[in-house]
Amino acid sequence: MNLxxxxxxxxxxxxxxxxxxDEISTISNFINNLDTTNPxxxxxxxxxxxxxxxxxxPEIKKLLFNERLKEIIKNIGGEDYFIVKSIYFDKPEKSNWFVSYHQDLTISVDKKIEDENFSNWTNKHNQFAVQPPKEILxxxxxxxxxxxxxxxxxxxxKVLKKSHLKSICRIDSIEFxxxxxxxxxxxxxxIMLMKPLLFHASNKNTxxxxxxxxxxxxSNKELPKNLHWSEFSEIENFTKHNS
Incomplete structure (x- = not known):
């Protein structure tokens, strides 16, 4: 089966x-040298x-997007895909933090609009998040x-294989x-590739x-009504887009 x-x-x-x-070492050194007092x-x-x-x-992009990663993105998405969200996580060696099963149901956008197809708005750290139509997810x-x-x-x-095919649903409807x-x-x-609607979780560090x-x-989807991806960024040598 192909990728x-x-x-x-x-x-x-x-x-x-x-x-x-060497690439992992360079990426790690870049992160280690950042000013962590930033809010x-x-x-x-x-x-x-x-x-x-x-x-x-943005200077991290040239370290992350090597030819191998770009070919994988082209293979599973297409040359017209662009970045819409990014976050760095470090679960420390003594962490007791765990995440229960869930789907990723929100996107990051630049502002709030009135649209019945967009719901569950939040605004944290000057960042708007919203649940869009399932076609976008x-x-x-x-x-x-x-x-x-x-x-x-x-x-x-840990994931529930093929659970993304259930579309958007409540975890209590899942027969484990x-x-x-x-x-x-x-x-x-x-790397791990994942569909946002796949149910996923993680355990404590042991x-x-x-x-x-x-x-x-x-994604390669434009948003409606002058709404924009808040973290829109193109991938070098991919097709150009508007945000």
Missing amino acids: SKEFHEQGFHVVNNVYNK IFRKTNDLFAIRQFIKEF ENIVTVRIHLDDTNEDNGAL KKETEVFCNVDSGG NEKNRRVIHIEF
Whole structure:
């Protein structure tokens, strides 16, 4: 089964060896040298995160978008895909933070509008988020770049295979006995591809090893009524778009 077919049928896929050790070291050093007093950083005992990562630090793009990653995005999405959201996560080695099963149902936009097809608006840290029509969510491709070896002991995502095909639904409607749960173990330098409507979760860290991930979402959909993706950014050598 080819990459694109498996990704769209299963809702996820793991690809290792997207980055070599030198590339991962360069990316890690870039992050380690950032000024963490910036208010966009979220720091707790259980989680370190950088919101709007690529928007705030666009120079990271040349480190992340090597030819291997660009070919994968073209394969599963297309040459007209662009960045719509990015965040850096670090689940520290002693973290007790876990995330229960859920779907990713919101997008980041530049403002709030009145539209019956857009609901559940929030505004946190000067960032508007909203649940769009399911056609927009179904179009998004999520790429999770792993800077560390990640397995079920340090917070690798676990997913319900093919659950993205259920469209938008409540977790209490899921019959877990009938679902296939998979841990998405990823090597350092590998990536996990995921559909936002795939039910996913992560456990607490139990092996005292970090789990650093760069989460990037891509789409090729324009938004209606002068609404724009708040983190719109083009991929070098991809087709040009308006935000």
